[in-house]
Amino acid sequence: MRMALGVGYNGQGYNGWQSQVSGNTIQDKLEAALSRFATERVSTVCAGRTDTGVHGLMQVVHFDTPLDRLPASWVRGTNTFLPPDIAVQWAQAVPDSFHSRGSAIxxxxxxxxxxxxxxxxxxxxxxxxxxxxxxxxxxxxxxxxxxxxxxxxxxxxxxxxxxxxxxxxxxxxxxxxxxxxxxxxxxxxxxxxxxxxxxxxxxxxxxxxxxxxxxxxxxxxxxxxxxxxxxxxxxxxxxxxxxxxxxxxxxxxxIGPSYDAAWGLPSHAAAYDWLP
Known part of the structure; x- marks a missing residue:
């Protein structure tokens, strides 16, 4: 099964999105949380990398998993293991042809x-x-x-x-x-x-x-x-x-990527609403 997630984060304390040896990146924290929830190694692909100190309102990632769990379980379960300044906003099963980066328009x-x-x-x-x-x-x-x-x-x-x-x-x-x-x-x-x-x-x-x-x-x-x-x-x-x-x-x-409406992915998350 391929899952897509919308992720919001405060980038102040991290060395950007992309995984590094230090482990102090958004991708490292997200994959560690997903892996603990799934009890197996999970690797993600994101829609757009962000630099050190840059924030994300609705970063979109996808990953493949043999697990069949409800979207709400992926949200709540993963957030249990994430630091307070990173949170999964939504989760949704997507076709194998969906690619968080390649499908973005x-x-x-x-x-x-x-x-x-x-x-x-x-x-x-x-x-x-x-x-x-x-x-x-x-x-x-x-x-x-x-x-x-x-x-x-x-x-x-x-x-x-x-x-x-x-x-x-x-x-x-x-x-x-x-x-x-x-x-x-x-x-x-x-x-x-x-x-x-x-x-x-x-x-x-x-x-x-x-x-x-x-x-x-x-x-x-x-x-x-x-x-x-x-x-x-x-x-x-x-x-x-x-x-x-x-x-x-x-x-x-x-703010996030835009996709063709045919994918049926959320275009808005609560993380948007506080921004001036």
Whole structure:
């Protein structure tokens, strides 16, 4: 039987998704918990690897098992053996032709950013932070230069193992929330009022550090250090040296993959609901 799981996790204390000798990764913790519940070795394949410090709202994995257990048993049983910052959200039997990575038609990430004169406290590790105010219109204009199919070499980490730097970005959505009730009108680029920004990215696939490198460029533009057109020149340079420094992983969330509805998999989990 092939099972698919939706998994949510806080990535702060882990060395990313992929298994390592240290054992301190999301995959290592999940496979150890699954193996204890199943009383046999379980190996998983994920929809998209996440880096150190990056969070997951609905990572999807699949694995093969001879056991025939109810989906709810896989959820509750596995969660019994997981640390409190990792939890299986749902489980579902899938056909053998399903592949968590290969069957995905899109992947979505969100970056949550605090704009404030004071660094985060309660949200430390869960949001990025900028001191200077941002110009949302400038960042949205810059993001337009990244939509569609492009060679994203300029936003690719040197350790990236992807076979091709050519990816398709379908959407970059940038919104601002200031926390007042009711929310007041969006402010200009020189407003120092604390607020949260949400950057949402959807694409067919992403390179290693691609979003964090794009975030570095968007923030430079939002702070007026570069014009929106600079994003196009960075894109076309095909050189990592042309882009801004890699931004913090703290506010980056893997929202999850998208699949054809024919697979019948959940598109939403409770882990989504708290995110600004």
């Amino acid at each position: 899109a992947r979505r990430y969100a970056y949550v950013l605090l704009q404030s004169p004071v660094r985060p406290s309660v949200e430390a590790g869960r949001v990025g932070w900028v001191y200077h105010p941002l110009d949302g219109n400038a960042m949205r204009a810059a993001a337009e230069h990244l939509l569609g199919e492009h060679d994203f070499t300029s936003f690719r980490a040197s350790a990236c193992q992807a076979k091709s730097p050519v990816k398709t970005l379908r959407q970059i959505r940038i919104t601002r929330r200031d926390g007042t009730q009711p929310p007041r009108a969006p402010c200009g680029p020189h407003d120092w009022s604390p607020c949260y920004w949400r950057f949402e990215f959807e694409g067919n696939a992403f390179l290693h550090h691609m979003i964090r490198n794009i975030m570095g460029c968007l923030i430079a533009i939002g702070q007026g250090k570069q014009p929106p057109e600079w994003m196009r020149s960075v894109r076309d340079a095909l050189s990592r040296d042309a882009a801004a420094p890699t931004f913090s992983p703290d506010g980056l969330y893997f």
